[in-house]
Amino acid sequence: SQTIHQWPATLVQPVGSPLSLECTVEGTSNPNLYWYRQAAGRGLQLLFYSVGIGQISSEVPQNLSASRPQDRQFILSSKKLLLSDSGFYLCAWSMPAPGGYTEAFFGQGTRLTVV
């Protein structure tokens, strides 16, 4: 069966420090991978998605970047965190389904607080 691992679960970082959040998927190949952010009291905003190794699409301009160095590994990074980067970050995966739609499966999330 497929599983998704996301870590760390919580993180407190000072303004201006770097960030690296990691997500790995097991039990599947060539998944689509996603990073979402959930700000306090708000919905989920898609930040990045990837359809393959080294292929990253950004949905919104921001202080963050993403990389996919391996098929089932997705990393969210920042060189210098801002207060506004605080939130709950969720990694997700789905299977490509040309002409159809499949659900996405989410990790447990990382709560990031920038202080």
Next chain:
Amino acid sequence: GDSVTQMEGPVTLSEEAFLTINCTYTATGYPSLFWYVQYPGEGLQLLLKATKADDKGSNKGFEATYRKETTSFHLEKGSVQVSDSAVYFCALSIIQGAQKLVFGQGTRLTINP
């Protein structure tokens, strides 16, 4: 663009009450529709889905029907329990380079015993 609008929360009900959480969408084409649930401190779990008009998704006593004519996908449950307390997200699936989920803002539901 494609979007999802959900009923404003928070919603507070007593145990065994009837629940409706409204969801409407705007989309080009015919998206699939989903309800996800988020329990405190956790990621999202798929609750139910519907892939075409008039389909009814159901799970754990929750139901939602894909209504193309009203572009709606309202979530209902006949008798809620304290354990249903969570945040509920309505979402649609689109294909734009890759499959993407577009979420509503979420509705926080609290059930009191």
